[in-house]
Amino acid sequence: MTELPTPFGALLDHSTLLAMWGALILHWFYPIPANITPLGLWRRVAVAIAEKVNHLEDPPAQQRLAGTLSLAIMWLTIAVLLIALKQLVWTVWLFDLLLLWFALGWKPISVAAYNVEQALNRDDKPTARTYLSKILNRDTCSLSQVGIAKAGCETLLAGYARGLIGVLFWYAIGGGIAAFLYALIVQLARCWPTRRQEYADFGLATAAFLTVLDWLPNRLFALLIAAGLRFNHAIEAIRLNGNQWSANGIGWLLASSGAKFQVALGGPAIYDNDKVSRPTLGGIITPSSLHLAMLNQQLRQKALIWIVIQSFFMWFAHGFL
Template sequence: MSSFIESLYANGALLTLWGALLFHLLIPIPPAAHPVRFWQLLLSHIANKVNSPSASPQQQQLSGTLALLLLLIPTLAVLIALQTLVWKAEFYQLALLLLAIEWRGNELFTRRFINALAKEDKPGARQLLASKVNRETDALSLLGLGKAGAESVIVGYARNVIGVIFWYGLAGGIGALIYRLCAELARSWSPNKPGYATFGKPAAWLFMVIDFVPQKLFSMMVLLGLPANTIKQTLSQAKAWPNSATNWLICGYANRFELALGGPAIYGSDKLQRARVGGKIAPAAFHIAQIQKHIAWRIYVWLMLQSAVMFIIYQGL
């Protein structure tokens, strides 16, 4: 027993993971003071400077690629350089993971959104949703709010918790933070936003590449235990979903709870036609609460599995 405790103590990466989770859940960083907020403002400022709607598609894509590299390469270089200067590497990794993860923020959003939807408070629900999505929310009905809210809750947990933890296990705190910054890049410069159709493609492509594996692995946990015909229907519907990283996840939850997700989404003045997936039940507050509970348990299982894998790997090293 004592040798196991000594091994656990020696495994700094694993202790850092659980320490960061504990700090994050007990003492979360206020959203207004979170450094990611300043990253979002920087992204908006740079896009306003270099994204010219009058430029040719080739010029816009080149601008998007150069702006992406200009942001990420110096950021990565600084994070690596700082790692050699810190007094205790574990504290540095813990700080980076704290900046990257957003579990508590997703819980707070989901709880407030469920309350607003349950009270049929459409203005309140629209305002909450507008802080999480790029699509227009001002004209959404209760049905539209339920659909968009369910999708936002699913993707929010999958990226801000699962994706961050996955990349922490793979590349430490630097990997986790770079993943989170890329997620913000892809959202701020989303090709679905008016004027970003070409400029935002490099950021969207990069994030889809680094998001693909964690989302597919988490999707398998969501699909586990479903009947074979439901899994077959999920995989069939996923082929029509626009995002190949999260398609199994969205369609998996839609079919698990027989919810009607997808459908048209308005971005600015443009109407994006998306596939309709899942069943025929209109998502309401009760269903979003079900989704949150299901995701929470899957996150706990993921943490246990990843902790076990990290423990075995680091012991081997």
């Protein structure tokens, strides 16, 4: 077959990179509604399975075993199906594009954070709590204005880290299948959070798996956030407090961003009417809607830098492979 003339032949040679940009553009303009996305169906299945096999009266070891088996059966089944399906598709780059589009999830969180910020500016706490409840994995009814701003900042950080950065990182490693499988683990961790009593043992395997998957991309993103103004303060905060939070890198993100804006993040939180003790990270200034707006803008800029850097590395690596 005659080769396509440039630039089309060159474009097809970089189809993985083009699929990434295509999925990002699609997600920016047409994010899939949560009620029809494949990840939404996955969450409903996860909740249904947990209701069947997770019993609080069972010994902790049995709950951990049930959680591990549930994770393995669900996740490995989808992995095998996707790998088999990839062998049948005619256009691999389109297959990758669709899977990456399904996996991305930062745009709704960014929009919700903006709506929370606007509601706080109007002193409309009920509306702010309503918007926050759509992206926060705990009850928001009792949150004060400061609590709403702090929870909004933390959720925005986690949303960018796991809804964009982690997805793109694993896409670069293993294509659309790896990105989608990573997103499935993120959703399982949200469905079976270990901070809630009923999932304290059942969700341990999923939380540990997500910790491994998040270890490198979250730390790299935390360093990217630290770059620029107050870099030394952010690095010092990461060194002193970054590992107090957890092993999956979220502590690095909170410490870096908190030091960057001198705002206090973390601290106690309410899960199912139980007060959970969490370390305070970052600065000493009480969070407000201003900090939420600044963080949203900063994360958008840093995410764009990440995308450009990853695109360059993917293009550069293609030249050697």
